[in-house]
Every structure is written in structure tokens, then in C-alpha cells.
Amino acid sequence: MRKKIIAGNWKMNMTITEAKALCDTLIPIANTNEVDVVFCVPSIDISTVVEKVKGTSISVGAENLYFEDKGAYTGEISADMLVDAGVKYVIMGHSERRGYFHETDTDINKKAKKALEKGLTPIICCGESLEQREMGIYFEWIAMQIKAAFQGISAEDAAKCVIAYEPIWAIGTGKTATAEQAEEVCGYIRKVMEEIYNKETAEKIRIQYGGSMNSGNCKELLSKPNIDGGLIGGASLKEEFAKIVHYNA
Template sequence: MNKTPSEAQLFANTLVNALAGFNSFDIYIAPVFVALDRVREVVSSNNIKLAAQNMYYEDSGAFTGEVSPKMLKELGVQAVIIGHSERRRIFGETDELINKKIKKALAEGLTPIFCIGETLEERQKGLTFCVLEKQVREGLYGINAEEVKRVVIAYEPVWAIGTGVVATPEQAQEAHEFVRSLLAKIYSDEVAQSVTILYGGSVTPENFFGLFVKPDIDGALVGGASLKESFVELAKIMANVLG
């Protein structure tokens, strides 16, 4: 919940100019709902794509304060973040609700950016893989192999979000490798290799290279660093690694 519509529009202009020509990977920005229309005006004719931070799984109805996928699509949104740890922790979103949202996003042609991750207490108790398996299995319940290829998974250890603490490249790779192997068990090796898995959690230009070069880390879900021009530095790192 950062940047007013005018601030978001101004920053989007900065990003458009700075990120022109970065075409070897996808760049999405996810402003707050009230800024989506203004940001769309800025990014609609270039390589930056528009994402939303959340959505509900119904088209319309008595769901005060919610936003439907059809509303987002009319604003030019192509992807939506679902199940972010703050939505789970602060607003009580369950795996069942997240599953409904993912299914609805897919049905409407939106790319779900499906967030998973363990708390510090769960990691300290050795429950990381148990938590991730439950979140993946329940979040993707009833979603077939072709559909899951359209899902982007974002591993965001809750203990590393907004804390300045980042998982080591080894810790992040271990979690990503587990998730990919789990997808292979549920679906197939081919499906597992085709799913994009991002790392999220205090990503900065200083630590991103060490994370991105790991074999199962395909990119980043960027929080605080996306609010300033360090976001451009992250794109430059990706471009250099990808050649």
C-alpha cells in the first residue's frame, strides 16, 4: 500500500524510460488498485506489463471492498498476485480461498502469481517443507497440468519479507528445488521445469545476483526495492546474467 495514483504514474514514467529495451524477460509492476488506470496509460505501449496485488473469485456481487478479475482485465491487467503472506497473515486468507482465486484467475486469462512461504517459527521447527507442500497442494488443488504451466509460483519466506533479512542463496535454492520436485511428483518433470518460480523477501541489487544464478530461481517478486530506482538495477542484473 504505497504511492498515490499521481506518484505511481510518475514513477511508472521513470521505469518506462529506464527499462526500455529489456526484452529477454518479463517485467511486471503491481500498483495499488486506485493507481492501475493511470499506470496503464504509461506502460501500455512498452515492455512493462501490469499486475494487480489481489482479486476476488467472483465476477460481481455483495462483496464490499473487493475487486473482480473482469474489472482488472478492463484496466489492462495481465497478472495478479494471489496469497501474498500479508494477505494470509493480516487478512486471514486460507489455502482454500487462495485456490478459488487461482482457479478464477486462470479461467479469466490472468496469470496468477501464487505466493507461498513459511514463518520464522515454522522454519526453526523444521517445518519448512511441510508448510510449502501443504500450501502448494491445497493452492493448486483441482488445477490440471496445462493450467499449472500458466501459474507463476513465488517463494517468499515470511521471516525475510520487509525485515532486511534475506534467505541465503542456498536456503532459497533448497526451497525452490523442493517446490519444483513437488510439482514433478504432482504433475510431471516437464510441467515442473516449465513453471516459473520466483524468490521474494528483501531482494536488493546487493543480494539478487547470488540468488538469481541458482538453477531453480527464475526471478524475483520484489517488495521494497520496487518502490525506488533500485528496481532498475535488478533488471540490469537479470539482463546481464541472461546475456
């Protein structure tokens, strides 16, 4: 039985001052052992949020990392820096990073390997555009993204990863995939993992849905057999996030 993982992706929101206030509101109401709870926060907020979640079951994630160990990479953050700061998870391959910052499948693969080498859990994002969905090529597209991301990663390491299926047309648009649409693709991703690895690995890996998940639609989405959690943007910045965490209460 896979434990659900509910992760907030704060994106480029929350100054340190705002992060402190959000933590004071959210931590008391979102702290639980029923699901894994993660706050993925901007780099500048990491130390503050790590301090705030101390003594709770909530983990902190980063929104990006660079795949080199150290050196002359102005503006980048290494896996060692994240680990030292108390980070446990790291998002990679988000469509915003692929789109605005030209993150490629090769970068994502390197980032996943570096994260795993350093003991961080990658949250590897994939998902199709509206055009790709309408053209009916979304399965092929997602299979390609997944195969590229996991290139050269062992079955043992792959099983530790989290995959987030985030259809681009559902991100920040208020247009959620139906539970059936989300389940169809999450189930398909699990099949792709079985093809690449084996049934055991595919059964272990956790697959989240992301895209306008909120307190109103989370229960239906999270009740599907292949949806093991959510990656939540907008609704992670308010009290509503706690309602998603307690979707089954």
C-alpha cells in the same frame, strides 16, 4: 529455458500522483525484453500504470482479486474488472494477506482458478515463518500450501502460473535468505509440482524468490537454477528496481 520474471509488489504504497512519478522514472530504465517485467500495483493505480506502460514490454499486475464473478461483494475487485483494465498478472496468497486479512488456502485456490479462467496469470505466494524454519518443518508447510493452491487445476493451467517463495522472516526485514536457502526451497517446490503433475509441468512453471531482494543480492539469487525471478517489495519503489531487472547486464 524459462524466461526470468522480475515483478515489483508495490503493496499499499504510491498514490496516483506518486505512481505517475515512479513510472516516469522507472519505465525508461526498466523496459527490456531480456526478462519479463511486471509492476504489481494497488487497484487505484492500475489504470494510470497501464496507460504509462503502453508501448513498452512492461506488464501490470494486481495485488489481489476476488474469486466471484460479480455481485454484492463491497470493496472487492473481480477478474473481469482486472482484465478489462489491462492487467495481466495477479498476486495471491501473499503472507501479508494471509496474516492481516485471513486469506486461506481455499480462498487462494479459488482465486487461482478464477484468474486462470479469465486469462490472468496468478502469482501464488507461499513461505514459512521464522518459527517454522527453526522447527525444521518448512518443507512440509510449503508442500501443503502448494498442494492446496493447485487443487483441481489442470497441468496445462498449472504450467502457466508463477509461484513466489517468500519466507516471511525475510520480508521487509533486510534479512534475505541466502541464495542456497532460496534455491533449496525453490528446487523443492519444483519437485512438489512434479509429484502433483509431471516433470514437464514442473520444468515449465516459473518460481520466484521474494524477501529483501535488492540490487546487491539479486545476481546471486537469480543465478540459481531453480530461481526464475524475483518478487520485490521495498526495492521496487525506487530506481534500484531497474538494477534488479538488468541483473545480468
